[in-house]
Amino acid sequence: MKLTELKAIQLAELFSALSDASRVRIISLLIEGEMSVSALAEDLKMTESAVSHQLRGLRQMHLVRARKAGRQVFYSLDDDHVYRLFSLGLDHIQHG
Amino acid sequence: MKLTELKAIQLAELFSALSDASRVRIISLLIEGEMSVSALAEDLKMTESAVSHQLRGLRQMHLVRARKAGRQVFYSLDDDHVYRLFSLGLDHIQHG
DNA sequence: TGAATAGTTGAGCAACTATTCATATAAATG
């Protein structure tokens, strides 16, 4: 499979979005359903600022989507590719 | 999906292995079949040292496997999870 | 055995990343 340099970079960027344990845990929570920034922060025992910074990256990669409701922002998974990548990854680390 | 901290770290490490354009291009070449370090280096226009460093990481994550033949070392994909992660990733960046 | 070839490895450095802290914005509340 011959990849253009551009596609290689884009693929690497996609996987980079999942290459940090904090982001992985954020995704794992969002698989259950949408959550606000502060709920994520509390659950993950991270500051809201740190969570917000990470969500920004995930948003830019179109892995999560934001819905504003009053002063809260609820995040959810943007499409099911994310969930499938996640499951495949789990398969690999479990019996790999 | 509630993840243990350990699994979150392992998942992040797996995706980290694919989070660099050089490694992505290495994988994309190995999808076609096994290749020696120097063949990879030539194809990717990287030094053999740089390729070798990257292959080490991929080996440690069990994404590639090494077969020694004389003084050459041929690398190939370790299992089909890699290919499937790769394809899903491509799906995402193409119509995501 | 000695020279050449294929690959690995460790140190060092530049570039990047994740977090914290302080500050800013925006919406609800009094």
Place this chain on the structure above:
DNA sequence: CATTTATATGAATAGTTGCTCAACTATTCA
């Protein structure tokens, strides 16, 4: 309007990563 609450953002910093270079190991061949 002023205050509080929820989130976002920029700068600073500590830690990580990917490359190069030099040195090393292992194998082949003369």
